Amino acid sequence: MTALEALARRVEDDSTFLACLLAHFARSERLDDAALAERLGCPPDQLAALRLCRSPRPEPNHFRADVARIAGHFGLDVNRLLEAIRRGQVLLALQSPLPRPAGLLAARDRPGEDRP
Amino acid sequence: MSPFFESETWEQIHARLLQDDPVASSDLARACLEPLRNALQRRFPRCDPDLVQQAVHDAYLEIIRKPHLFNPQRGSLRGYLLRAAACDLANALRREARHHCRHISVELPAVAGNLLGREDEPSFSLCLAEARQQAEQRAARAGLSPQEARCWSLMQEGQYRNEVFAAVLGLEDLHPDEQIREVKRTKDRIKIRLKRAGEECDDCT
Numbered sequence: 001m002t003a004l005e006a007l008a009r010r011v012e013d014d015s016t017f018l019a020c021l022l023a024h025f026a027r028s029e030r031l032d033d034a035a036l037a038e039r040l041g042c043p044p045d046q047l048a049a050l051r052l053c054r055s056p057r058p059e060p061n062h063f064r065a066d067v068a069r070i071a072g073h074f075g076l077d078v079n080r081l082l083e084a085i086r087r088g089q090v091l092l093a094l095q096s097p098l099p100r101p102a103g104l105l106a107a108r109d110r111p112g113e114d115r116p
Numbered sequence: 117m118s119p120f121f122e123s124e125t126w127e128q129i130h131a132r133l134l135q136d137d138p139v140a141s142s143d144l145a146r147a148c149l150e151p152l153r154n155a156l157q158r159r160f161p162r163c164d165p166d167l168v169q170q171a172v173h174d175a176y177l178e179i180i181r182k183p184h185l186f187n188p189q190r191g192s193l194r195g196y197l198l199r200a201a202a203c204d205l206a207n208a209l210r211r212e213a214r215h216h217c218r219h220i221s222v223e224l225p226a227v228a229g230n231l232l233g234r235e236d237e238p239s240f241s242l243c244l245a246e247a248r249q250q251a252e253q254r255a256a257r258a259g260l261s262p263q264e265a266r267c268w269s270l271m272q273e274g275q276y277r278n279e280v281f282a283a284v285l286g287l288e289d290l291h292p293d294e295q296i297r298e299v300k301r302t303k304d305r306i307k308i309r310l311k312r313a314g315e316e317c318d319d320c321t
Contacts, residue, residue, distance in 0.1 A: 004149060017141070018138075066138045069138055
């Protein structure tokens, strides 16, 4: 495994990197590296470099531009990449723990009130 | 794919990182990982290549997460990343050496023969000692004084704290601003003399 591949593996849990989103997508589709590369239309030897791109920024205007920039840089079909990234984002969001409510409220009888 | 990174300096890729270019992190990885790993392995020749690689990865991830920490006016990105990786590696080796030392004292009695400092000890401290020895040999070839040689050795381990160099050079009594200037003068002098002596000097790039 090259230094680049080892690093790409290491950052699969780090949502800063595209590696994280692509890993979620690949798992959901049961794709190994070769199949993922084929699905994205990416030469297999470029997959590690692709994974080391930064994840697109979430703001709508930046998101489109970032995906287009990555696709253009690696010569990929932007729609295929977009589909993989969107799926990865959804799966990542589903996996994240829900925010806990600040506190629990409970009703209490006022003094002197009859209980049903 | 356009191999932009091959015609760009690391500083130019860093500028793209600051501009939020999503492919800059990939380009920097392709440009820097191998050269940094090779340079660091030369400094710590007996060190486990996996530990060396991890230190390089840590330095890379740090600059990706906090690109503003590097100021191109203060030196090269190569020097910055190499110092960061060397510092991480030296710290990891010290940590492992301490852990190993405690482990040995509990599990292996002296009669078992596995003692620190002996050639049968698979020691992390030996990696550090050897790196220091190598730095000192190069310093001697360049005609550096013992104090300068110690500073060079610290530079090779990624040490960056001014007060550490000031202590080695006996400058503690000077005003902090004067210490900074004198330490910088000494480091510059060391690099020039190493270059003149034909010694490889990763920090000089």
